Structure formats: structure tokens, C-alpha cells
Amino acid sequence: MLEATNLSKEYNNFSALNNLNIKVEAGDIYCLLGANGAGKSTTINLFLGFIEATKGSVSINGFDVSKKNMETKKYLSYIPENLMLYPTLTGLENLEYFVGLANKKYAKAEFINFLTEAGLQTNAHTKRVSAYSKGMRQKVGIAIALAKDAKVLLLDEPTSGLDPRASNEFSTLLLTLKDKGVATLMATHDIFRAKQIATHIGIMKEGRLVESFKSEDISLKDLEGLYLETIDS
């Protein structure tokens, strides 16, 4: 579903990403771990088509992102680290607006169902987003992904700054989407969350993917050790 082949990105001779190869299948959650500047966000931006690769290619659902960017955006949903919505519109109106941009049609009741499914409490649906917490905005983001019927979910440190309860709720939502066959690529610093929900884990350092393994093959303690070892080496 999501594939990066020999992917490299350079900025003025500085290698931000070096020969990255990853593949995320439908129903997989791939967690990218790594220190700041390791190239996690660069990878996600390349999948979004916000930046262009220096070498190699990225594809979503079999479409090359650099050539069919508009097509690939139909299948993906993106939740940035700090998902921002229109503050003067309500959560429901924001959902309607963004889903409308994605050219999907739903009845009002269906929009409300998406928000409920994403775990946003009913009384918040018609409140203006200016009063929302980060967790609530992210739930709207998940509702957008649900309504857009996204096959791919790109997440850039979505749980940073969330309280443990909100973080837990978010993880549960990701697992629900996983069961629906969504392929998820998530950049995160949260080793605990990664071990809890990921099917695959990769560790990045200085633009290279240095470790990649199945989540079930490693314990949380070993993962932490491996992470620290990789980062410090």
C-alpha cells in the first residue's frame, strides 16, 4: 500500500534521507522511531508529496507520488503533529469542509457518526474548534480519515503532548483503523506506544533506516535497549 524505494533526499549536500526502503501493507502499522532530525518527518513529507525526492521513489496504492500526487492524496489521510482546524467553525463543520474538499458526499447524520466513531463526545460536535484541545482536534482528524475512507494514514508524532488517557484513546482508534485494513505510517518518539500498537518498527538515524523488525519479535525492554544503543552508537 505504502512503499519507498531507494529513497534519498538531500538539502544542499546535506543528506536528510539516505537510501530508504520501506513497505507498509494494508492492515500494518509501521512505527518510525528515531531522534529529532533522523529523517522521520522528511519521509512522511515525501509520502505526502510536499517535497520532492532527490533519488528513488515513493508510491501509494501503486501510484507514484511525484507523478500522480493528486491521485495519491485521494487515498491518504494525514495527521500532523499539531493538527489545526478552522477555529471559527465547529468540529462538525470542519469535518464537512475537509471531506467536501476530498469530494466525498455524506448526509449530516453520517458526519455525526464519523465524529462519534472517532470518539469525539457528542456535545463537542457543534462547539467551535477554538475551544478544542489537541486530542479533540486529532479525533476530528481521525473522523476525516474515516469519512475520506483513507487507505493510508500518515502520522507525524501524533501522541506528543497528549495526556496518557488521550494518548490511549488515540492508540485504540489506530487499532480500529488497522482492523479496517488501513496502512499506517507513524513517526513517533513514544517507544511504549510503538511497541503497543505497531506491527512493524523501524529505527532511523541520520537519514538511514538502521533497524527494521516485526513488533512481535521484540520485547519492550529489548526495544528500549536497542533504541538507545542505536542512537548512541
Added chain:
Amino acid sequence: MVVIKWSFGNSICSKKQIEMIKLELKNIVRNPLVSILVLFLFIFILFASYNGKSRVNKQLEGIELVKNKENTFYTNHKNNLKSIEEGTKKTPKRVFEDPTNPVAMGNYYGGTYLTVTPAPLSVISNGQSDIFPYYSKVNIGGTNAEKNNDNFENPMNIATGGFDLAFVFVFILPLLIIAFSYNILSSEREQGTLRLLLSMPINIKTWLLKKIVFRYFFLVLLISAILTLSLAIIGVNFSNVTYLILLSSIALYTLFWFGLAFLINLLNKSSSQNIILLLGTWLLFVLIIPSFVNILASSVYPSPSRVEYITSKRAIEKEFEKKEEAILQKFYEENPSEKDKENNTTNRFRKYWNKNFILLNEKNKFMDAFESKYENQSMNQREFANKLSWFSPAIIFQNTMNEIAETDTQHYLSFQNSTKIFQKEWTEYFYSKYKNHQKLTVEDFNNFPKQKNN
């Protein structure tokens, strides 16, 4: 379900798109700044309409005043004439009061007032109304179309340039458009919604264009509604084609500024850079280019100052007075029959007017030559400035509104021109009576030359 064909973006305006438009509208209307701007716009437009209306009312009062003066004069004399014809009154001794005397009725206290009737939409622009008079007294002695301006202005109005609708639309409206559109794209980046937006399968330029077009229609409809409401409150009749022309020119001018805002949004700079760029273009188009055009036009075709014009006019009148004897001499040489007539006349009044008609005719020619020199110069200047006006839509728009209000220079000049032509007709009428020694009759009073069109 309402389905409207929507030419924009090749898509059909379906229920979903109506929903999207509703959301755009909510996004705009819920911004508290927008309600403040709308309120200010309404106050400005209402106040400017009121100002325009009071100027027009003053003009109408002035016209009524002079017309009354004229009517009183001729009605009184006509009644006197009736009494004289019936034999109940004697012909007055004083020649100026004699209603049967064509010169007395066509000159001195007699004469007619030509007036400029305000256009239906005159309220929208002061234009040149504070410089040119809207009425002119015409009699055998001449016209005073160029100099007569009893229209004492409130000095504050002259100092501030007059707060009329043209000012609101030419100067303030672009600022409102800038406030409405400077940060359409940059605000998305600054409030953080751009990343989510860019992850949607949309072309961001098309998206921006749709937003701009939406805001354009929103503002044009809003202004049309506010203007119509204000004119209705003030009591201006706007049920005419010119009003549609006015609304279309406002829409075109608004389009120019939204187009500019679209281009500047496309530069993808920050909100503060956008606003500086847009205010810069505002300064350029609304203030700098118009003053530059004025400076250029007056240095390429310098026209004398009003003071210089009046001084040299006086000088040339003096010069003519000195030459009067010589001119008469020359005239008699060329027309010996007039000289004989002159010698046979004993009546002092007729002796004077025989000469005077000749002199007035010669003086008109003399003064026309002098004035056409000045007029040519200022006409060249105006034509040059008109050509340069294509550099700024603000000038074109201002000129258009002056034309709609009929307060443009051209309109006043053609009034002055028609005054001169009418003056000849007026003089001719009374002169032919005078020449043939005819006394005026009551019937003649109904047939005095009258102003046409107005």
C-alpha cells in the same frame, strides 16, 4: 434539490457545493472583524450619500432661487405691459423699466438664467461641482458662465476634499478588499491548517481562486445592497440604467483589487508581507499615479493659474476699451450705411445702443480669441491626463463616476459652451426687435428664447 449550472471550475453546483459555500460564508461571517468592516462600510456609504444629497439639494435650491428671480422680473413686466396695452398704465419714463423696450428687457436687470439640472445620480460624486458654477446669467451684455460661482463652499469640505460616494469607493473600498483578502493563503499557513489542506486532493491555486471569487461576489453583493439601501434611506431615485452602470463599474473596480490580491496571495509570502505589498499597490494606484499624472500633464501642457487668467483677461478688456474708437471707425468705414443711420439718430439711448451692439459683437470675437488660447491649453492638458489615466484604474473609476454624476469637467464645459451659443440667440432675438424699432408685445414675452434640454 436545487441544481444550478455553475460555469466556474467546470463543475456543477450541486447540493454539496452549496454546503461548501455555506461553510465559506460561515467562516467569513463569524470573523468579528468582518462585522465591524461591514458596519463601517454602511456608515461611510450612508454618510457619503447624505453629503451628496445635501449638495444636490443646495444646487436645486439655488436653481429655484434664480429661476424665481427671473420669473418675477418677467411676470411683473409682462403685467405692466398688459396694463399699458389696456391703457390703464402709462409707459414708464425710465427706459430700464419700459417693458416695451427690447434692450431693457434683454439686458440690465433682464436676462435669463441657464442652469445645470443635477443628474439623477448626481449624489455619487462631487466631481468638479465645487469649481464650476451650475448656473449662468445670460443677457445681451454677455454671460458669466466662467466666473459666476455663488456656490460658497464649506471650507472644511474643500480642505478634506469632500466625503462623497466616489471617495468611499475609490479610496476606502480597496482598503476593505485588502483587509478581506490579504491573508487568504498565508493565514492557512500561519494558523496551521495549510498542511491538512495540502494533504487533500485539491489544486491549491484553484482552491485560492475559488475563495477569492467567493469573497468577490460576497463583497459586490454586500456593497450593492448597502448602497441601494442607503440611497433609498436618503431618498435618491436609483431605478434607472445608469444605476446598473454604476454597480457594474463598482464590480469591475472591485475585481481589479481582488485580482491583485489573488496575485499577491500566489507569491506565497507571510500575511505581513502581503499587507505591505497590497498597501503599497494601493498607494501606487490611488495616490501616487494620479498625482504623477497631474504633475506630468501640467508640466507637459502647463496651464496658467486662475489668477493669471483673470489678470490677463482684465488687461485685455482694458486694451479693448482703449481701442473702442478705432474699432468703431473701422466698422463704419466697412459699413457706411451704419454710419448714416448713426448720424440720423437723435435719441440718446438708441445712439448709445447702436454703438454698443457693434462693440459687443466685436468684443465677443476679441475675447473668444483670447479665451480659446487658454482653453486649448487646458484642453490639451486634460486630454493628455485622460490618456495617462489608463495607468490607474482609480482614475478611470473616478472619471466614470463623475460622468455618471454629470459633474465631470466635460459636462460643465459643454454647459459653458451652450451658454455662449444661447447668448448669441438671446442677443439676436432682442437685437432684431431693436433694429426694426419694434416694441415688445405681451405675446413676445412668451416667445423669449429658452434654454433647451434642461
